[in-house]
Amino acid sequence: MSMTLHLPSICFAVLISVAADAAADDLDDVMHALAGRRHGEVSFVEQQFLSLLKKPVVSSGELIYDAPDRLQKRTLEPHPESLLLSGNVLTVERSHHSHVLELQSYPQVLPYIESIRATLAGDRTALERIFRLQFSGNLAHWTLVLVPLDAQIAKAVAEVRIEGAKSDLLEVQIRQADGDRSLMTLHAPVGQ
């Protein structure tokens, strides 16, 4: 008697845990796939939608990743600029000036670049240090929403939304707290 009474609740618990496991498994699969890539080069087009401006500003360039922790964002148009994150050091090069920053001294930069690098590295631990992760989809096509844990960072950036297929990133959307956003679309360069 008592057994039958309890059965539905047990089934429910089992069901929930299976669903959660499925999502976790898929995230781990994606992370695993991403971690398997040692080197990647893609071109990007970035649009920034700012309430200040009547129409979005567009820039383009390429994104170069080398496992485990080197990510370079080279903007070619309209203003050449290079952003290199290697280990803990961010180097910004722009019109003959070069600035070297230490990432941890500038936490406000984290959502803009560490989000992408840690995802490319398939480093779930690194992501979870900074963001709350919401995963949906499966290995074939997935969406990862990263919400900053730090209140100070969250004041500027509401979320980073990364879409991908297997170990490829397709789109990175950064939504700021004030509603402005940037949308970066990634393409494998011609010939690859």
Next chain:
Amino acid sequence: MNARRARIIAPWLIGVAAAVWIVAQANYVTDLSAFLPAKPTPLQKQLVDQLRNGPASRLILIALEDDESQVRAHVSLGMAQRLRNDSEFSNVDNGEPVSAERDRDFLFQHRYLLSNAVTAQRFSAAGLRTAIEETIENLATSTGLMLKSLVPHDPTGEMLHIIDELARTQGPRTQNGVWVSADGARTLLVAQTAAAGSDTDAQERDLDAIRTAFRASVTATTGSAASAMQLRMSGPGVFAVAARAKIKRAATRLSVVSSLLVIGVLLSVYRSIAALILGLLPVATGALFGIAAVALGFGAVHGITLGFGITLIGESVDYSIYFFIQSLRRDALGSASGSWQRLFWPTIRLGMLTSVCGFASLLPSGFPGLAQLGLYSISGLIAAAMVTRFVLPVLLPPGFKIRDVTPLGEWLGRHRDSVRRFDGVAVAGAACALAIIALSVLYRQHATLWNRELSSLSPVSLRDQRYDATLRSDLGAANVLDLIIVGGPSLEAVLRGAERAKVPLQSLVDAGTIGEFDSPADYLPSLATQQNRRSSLPDRRVLQDNVRAAAAGLDLQADQLSPFIDDVEAARQGALVTVQDLHGTSLAAGFGALILHQSDHWNALLPLHAVNGAATPDIDVDRVTAALGAAHLQDTHVLDLKDQTDALYASYLQEAIRLSLCGFALILLLLLFALRSPLRVARVLAPLVLAVLAVAAGLAVCGQQLTILHLVGMLLIVAVGSNYALFFDDAGTKQRDETSPLTLASLGIANLSTVIGFGLLSFSQVPVLEALGETVAPGAFLALVFSAVLTSRPPPAAASADTADA
């Protein structure tokens, strides 16, 4: 007799008491100024100011080594916090953005007065359009999203422009939030002391404060004082403190050891404690009077002058040796032969006067260290000789006796005779040959004979100098050796001068002659410039129209820019920025480091950076000078600290050589007057000249470059050696058969004590002491040998040869 004693002793005691009082009251300085000119030219004055009080002189570079970088970073933070609370330090930097927020507020609030892009043109409709277009393009970069909040207030990008200007010079790398060397092996801090770099006492206290802060931070971080972490410091103050300690240590140790040795020699000779104590009286009196004379004559005594006090012992101890030993001779011959005063005093007096002539040549030197040394030696020698002549005889206790040293004199005489058995012609020939060899060695090396760099006198080891250079390049610190100095009667005047110098300097940067330059006007523009910028801002109505016109056709909404219009209006109505406004920002320290203020004179300093990655870190100063000259700037000079100090030192050296030759001429005249025979003068001087030449050539052969202290050493050879030669000459001309064994013994013992004293100096690690030692010790010995061979009366058969040699 007692009345006579009192008449002599009383003035002496009064003199000693007065000297003690003066010495106790005297002002002693230990800084670099002993090496700096007494009557400087304006440029030299700035050089002196720089070396003594300049910002570079107040920097202490601190490195933490070993242990993990995380731990080092913690210690760095702890140390910086402790030192920032210490008023002895005007600034402590370790890479922490301690005042980043205040810096940002300051720059943002005053951007329209601080940005050099602000002109009337920039705020016209066309100018605004160009500036806003550029800002929109900037938004398209990765940093755009972060910078966009600035745009409504600052659509022309003045804030970014100011930051770019200030960040032209790249600071060190940061790790764990603090500065580290490029390879990450060292954690770096820079402390600027409130006290001048020339205040060695304050610097020493500050170094102790840093050590204490280090220990406390290590304990706080690791929980125990025992740590692998090493604290290393460098900089002018560190060097000054280390040099002083080193000289003190060396001088103390060496004078103790040499005093003990000399005392041992004297005791074994005299076999009388009374004689030993009496014998030290002339030395002590001489040293006292020497210091007192310098204190009276110069107002302050340089530590280095005291250091040379040891050299005086060399000659003044001789006087008492001559007195005691030669007094024996009177006893032997009986009082009928005349007193010591009559027999020997004239010779000692002449020897003393010879030394005085030599040292007098140093008096007019522009090098305060040398001039003081001259006065010190002159007064010290005269005092020592007078005490020997007048005080010692009356102090001798009745029945005073020292051991008879005739056997020693006879032994020395036999050696002298064995040398003199050689044919006079052969001896003269050998002397000539030696002189020619020495002269040819000196001639062949004449280009490199003298070391013209002031650093040759520096007691800082090459290893420490290299470490200093490493830390400086780690810190990316400006090459503090090359700077532009703009002088003027007010802060405003020098800031305007600095702004005018910017144009030629920027063209030098563009041409690749220099890498970068710092300027106080980058932190705080002159009031005139600020006023210009302020008056170039249009009023609200005009600006509104211009913004509307500029935004037409642009992607920016004109109505978004009302904060900009408010801010410009506020700047137009607001006050100009003054030094007080800088307070509390990190810019205050940067600005303060580049401004020197002394009574009614102001200097702005613009340190030059070498081109990054250039093969040589040197800056082509001639080209900088030419560029500044072409710009016709008033009261603006290029100061190359190393070249200038070396040039200064070279000029001292040149002057000292010239003065020494004058001193030699003076000695020549004195001897001509006293001996009244050119032949005798030549016989007295020949061994001395030969000794000096031989020592100089010997040092040259050993690869030792000569410094100003070697020159002083040569003067000492002549001073000490002249006594030897005069005794031999005296014995010869007075038709006494031979130099008596007792005279020989006294010369031998005097020479031994001199060689011991100076020989020990040559083992010193302090270059100035070493130079003196390695010159005087062999020189004094050679002077005695050459005098014994050349000056003492040869057998009659060789008289003609002797004449030829002389």
